[in-house]
Amino acid sequence: SQQGEEDPQALSIQEGENATMNCSYKTSINNLQWYRQNSGRGLVHLILIRSNEREKHSGRLRVTLDTSKKSSSLLITASRAADTASYFCATRRGGADGLTFGKGTHLIIQP
Amino acid sequence: DAGVIQSPRHEVTEMGQEVTLRCKPISGHNSLFWYRQTMMRGLELLIYFNNNVPIDDSGMPEDRFSAKMPNASFSTLKIQPSEPRDSAVYFCASSLALGQSYNEQFFGPGTRLTVL
Numbered sequence: 316s317q318q319g320e321e322d323p324q325a326l327s328i329q330e331g332e333n334a335t336m337n338c339s340y341k342t343s344i345n346n347l348q349w350y351r352q353n354s355g356r357g358l359v360h361l362i363l364i365r366s367n368e369r370e371k372h373s374g375r376l377r378v379t380l381d382t383s384k385k386s387s388s389l390l391i392t393a394s395r396a397a398d399t400a401s402y403f404c405a406t407r408r409g410g411a412d413g414l415t416f417g418k419g420t421h422l423i424i425q426p
Numbered sequence: 427d428a429g430v431i432q433s434p435r436h437e438v439t440e441m442g443q444e445v446t447l448r449c450k451p452i453s454g455h456n457s458l459f460w461y462r463q464t465m466m467r468g469l470e471l472l473i474y475f476n477n478n479v480p481i482d483d484s485g486m487p488e489d490r491f492s493a494k495m496p497n498a499s500f501s502t503l504k505i506q507p508s509e510p511r512d513s514a515v516y517f518c519a520s521s522l523a524l525g526q527s528y529n530e531q532f533f534g535p536g537t538r539l540t541v542l
Contacts (some may be wrong), residue, residue, distance in 0.1 A: 348530065348531075350533075356535065356536075357430075357517060357533040357534055357535045357536050358469075358517070358519075358533040359533070360530035360531065360532070360533075363530055403469065405469075412474075412482070413459050413461075413471035413474040413482065413485075414459070414461075414471060414531060415471065416461075416468060416469035416470075417468070418468040419468065
């Protein structure tokens with residue numbers, strides 16, 4: 316079964332606005348990662364947050380993690396047309412384990 | 427660095443045929459992962475290797491699927507015999523795992539498999 320569940324499944328906003336996507340998971344994790352996938356392409360790693368971290372920033376990205384609620388959010392500020400893609404959260408139980416992905420949020424940035 | 431290399435990029439085959447997907451991980455990475463992506467099931471981990479040794483193959487759907495990693499620079503995922511429901515995009519990813527240090531996974535471009 317899918318560990319992560321992203322919310323919403325689809326999001327359409329105007330260029331320049333902020334986009335927020337949420338992810339919930341079920342079991343304890345070692346870390347949580349966010350990936351982006353452009354149509355027909357592979358996945359690109361965006362940001363990793365460890366289970367003992369609560370917030371992390373990378374450029375226009377801000378990720379939060381609430382382990383008590385088993386949830387995470389990804390905020391993209393000042394969105395651009397190039398941000399149009401599917402965004403996935405993925406959890407890792409530990410060490411060299413594989414990732415368990417959610418079904419993704421499809422983000423569309425309207426120019 | 428060329429990144430993770432997968433071949434072929436597209437494969438169309440007929441039901442019952444053997445299919446072999448190939449992956450070359452990033453040089454120096456010691457972990458390799460095979461994933462499958464479909465509209466219905468999303469991204470699923472099939473199997474992963476650490477230092478060329480299969481660690482967890484619980485995601486491999488059936489005995490028709492097998493994976494090998496004969497050396498640090500090459501892995502194959504084989505489906506024999508293939509079925510239409512195996513149609514999907516198969517991704518290979520690699521990362522550098524150091525004990526409990528967790529690093530990002532780098533994904534290849536994927537192989538789009540269509541079984542007729």
